[in-house]
Amino acid sequence: MKIAIFTDTYIPQVNGVSKTLQRLASYLESQKIEYRLFAPQTKHSAFHSDMVYRFTSVPLIVYPECRLALPNISVIRKNLEHFRPDLIHIATPFNIGLAGLYLGKKLNIPIVGSYHTHFDQYLQYYELPLVSKLLWRYLHWFHHSFRTTFVPSEDARKELIRHGFSNLKIWSRGVDCDSFHPHFQEEWLKQKYSIKVPYILTYVGRLAPEKDLDTLMKIAKELPDVISRKVHWLIVGDGPLRKSLEKEALTNMTFTGYQKGRMLTQIYAGSSLFIFPSTTETFGNVVLESMACGTPVIASKAGGVQEIVENGKTGLLCTPGQVEEFTHSISKLLNDEKLLTKMNNSARTYALSRSWESIFSQLLLDYEEILTAHLVSYA
Structure with missing residues (x-):
């Protein structure tokens, strides 16, 4: 199995999405599963490695910690055509996520996505509640082409069902209990x-x-x-x-x-x-x-x-x-x-009881099920 991951946030940015994707990448490496990850370039990140490709990005005016990437579609397409992934996983609905959606459709690669953030709830805090309906329309369109949308909790699943989403599966989160432990004074x-x-x-x-x-x-x-x-x-x-x-x-x-x-x-x-x-x-x-x-x-x-x-x-x-x-x-x-x-x-x-090993193992099983269904549909 070869996986291409598209995300608009990644380490060294500090948030739950970037940390989760870093752990996913480490797990794929440990299982000797090939992947490519497309993410924004930040001030303190390497431009790209053999597996992580970075693209120029600019900080958002209202929230400088978040960055808007400027992905090079032709570069990504050449990379995908050379790598030939079996599956594309899109983690965010912004520029890099849009690039993954566009190229996944163009190259007929099955696409899954994950929903990490209640952006509509954020809008209430930035005094932009009127944008909420437009946002949900956009998210519905964005996720419509995904074979599956992974959500981190039952609460998030219910919220998306309420807004008309389907093909939802829970991809929960774990914790590294060797790194996080109580043995400090x-x-x-x-x-x-x-x-x-x-x-x-x-x-x-x-x-x-x-x-x-x-x-x-x-x-x-x-x-x-x-x-x-x-x-x-x-x-x-x-x-x-x-x-x-x-x-x-x-x-x-x-x-x-x-x-x-x-x-x-x-x-x-x-x-x-x-x-x-x-x-x-x-x-x-x-x-x-x-x-x-x-x-x-x-x-x-x-x-x-x-x-x-x-x-x-x-x-x-x-x-x-x-x-x-x-x-x-x-x-x-x-x-x-x-x-x-x-x-x-x-x-x-x-x-x-919340090991990353079991959570990522289940994610791979879900990937395999999606790929099997894709192959059957083209048989």
Whole structure:
């Protein structure tokens, strides 16, 4: 089997889609499955390798972290004709994704796609709700030619069905429990960030409107004084809201910027709780990473996150936007060491059941089923 992957985001960009595709590429290599991946060129990425081809891109004005690629269709076509992939997997609906769709049809290569992001929900946060209907029309057209559209959660599947999509399959997400683990000392983290209070509350993710960070800041400000005096907040990530958030930050709040690898694991593992108010997640990779490090999650009961966090066992789920519920949940767990320890263990145990190996193995089986159906239709 030969796979061509088209995506408008890839490492070193930091988001759930780029990380998932990086892991997919690594898995394909481990299984000796040939692939080519077409992605945007970024400031810190190699231009291209034997398997990853990069194309010039420019930052979006409203969101510089996201980039608009300028793919060279003739170069991609020559590459595909030489590589002769059995299947094209399109991960994003923008310029590189459009190039994959166009060439897949031209060269009669079966196409599958994946849906990763609730863009229509993002529009509410950028004051563009009127664009929502046009966006859904476009996405419906874009995915219409796919043999299958893979979604990361049951919640995302139901959302697409509601908008008239068909041929949907769940391609869930896993976590590397060897890389993300609880075996780090909390004291090391406290020394690094000069934290002298007992508890660390952490958020990891983009610092952007769609992550409900207004809610996060209200939670921090409205914690009861008796709890607030005992906690320090670590805000991990970067994005268009960082400067404004830093201006309104409390004295017990540290912005760390992007973190990865061992450092990110140490932050998760050294934290008492992971706080995640976002309501727009199709899955929530960072939630699963935190749980793998033995850190329970307090999150909004929304999107794919509610399928990861078992309320009362691996964390607590709160009504979206209800600050009082979040502050009550934080207080409840920090005041009950026995329950907190129990949740630590349950979170880690759950994460151990979500291996990437089994998830990618199932994806390959789905690829094979799609290819078999394609061959039968042309027999």
